[in-house]
Amino acid sequence: MTDLIDTARALAERFAPRAREWDQTRSYCWPNVADLAQAGLMGMTIPKDWGGKGASYLDTVQVIEEIARACTLSARIVVEANMGAISAVMAYGTDAQRALAAPLVLAGDKPAICITEPEAGSAATEMTTTARRKGDRYILNGIKHWITGGGVSKLHLVFARVFDESGSEEGITGFIVLRDPENGIDPKGFEVARLERTMGLCGMPEAELRFTDLEVPDDMVLRPPSGFRRGFADLMTAYNSQRVGAGTIAMGVAAGALEHAKRYLKERHQFGRPLAEFQGLQWMLADMDAGVHASRLLLHEAARSAAPFPDMFLAARAKAFASETAIKVVSDALQMFGARGYGDAEPLERMYRDVRMFTIGGGTAQILKTQMAGHLLGMRVPQSRGGYSDRER
């Protein structure tokens, strides 16, 4: 879909000049969201039957790279409007749930995926948010934190431990919760409790959400194919798409930094020569290029593996490698600018702060490598002291 990629490139040019403004004012880039929705880049992976473009993940990552080169914040919005929560709803939801979610995203909503809790980060299956069955609904109680888009997103996929009416635990699944106070949808028991102050990606709210006796009707429950007992594992297969998307943002930021570095090496003179003539910097540049290119190949391979979601091992490998590589590439680009790179006259300092996130959010590099090791060794790699607990399975 070269037209989508051309569109993304044109939008990226428009987004670049204001990337600094969103960062410095810590504001969500609503005008960019409107442009992305207008261009059909919000929800492009949604099947055509539901109003989307049915774009493949390979098309989507190419779009994401273009946007990320210019504006990390906008690229994150594109990822979450095409991968992760929306992928899970479109794959595992009922027709009614799809009919609810698709138009929201196509109109510009960036869904929020709510998994992490104060005491359940990497050990996500240790989550304590509960959903207790009561008649024709579930009652949700718990706290989620570091929820991207909390306070601006309308569609939320909230992960919780499910209990039947007799109090027996059934597993983990996702609950669809809408919040849109401007349009009168402000569910009782749903509180945006606080916002984090982050080092990068400053225009994106990262929120703590509190659920207190929040009522979710039965028809808003996601029922993954193997039931609640394997619900977490099934939903995580959808999340592999978001990992590929997140790795692509990191790679795109690195690719953008590389372009800035190439420009500056020719512009800046020291010792009577352009920086470009110094071999020490030439070799850095060569390594940066190889890192970006290798990341892109791994990410494209992972995106291409989607059936319907990217392969877990390929997604973990691509995200871990791309995110770690991007931090180094952007840091080296900043180094080439000397003091100028450290100041905000150039975008490098913002890119450096932005890119630092990608070895943390959406599965840390360590957890992804642990998953990879399990696959490579063909063995289970329990992280709990007593071996696999039921919750880790």
Ligand SMILES: Cc1cc2nc3c(=O)[nH]c(=O)nc-3n(C[C@H](O)[C@H](O)[C@H](O)COP(=O)(O)OP(=O)(O)OC[C@H]3O[C@@H](n4cnc5c(N)ncnc54)[C@H](O)[C@@H]3O)c2cc1C
């Ligand atoms: C900007 C941002 C956005 C986010 N957005 C969302 C979101 O939208 N929704 C959501 O649900 N969550 C979100 N998160 C949370 C993110 O998924 C978690 O931060 C991540 O899973 C790690 O959990 P933690 O921060 O609690 O770190 P911890 O789990 O406490 O880990 C701390 C450190 O220990 C390491 N570690 C932990 N266990 C192991 C192990 N077994 N082996 C080796 N090393 C280990 C980790 O790699 C890390 O370096 C976001 C985070 C950030 C920073």
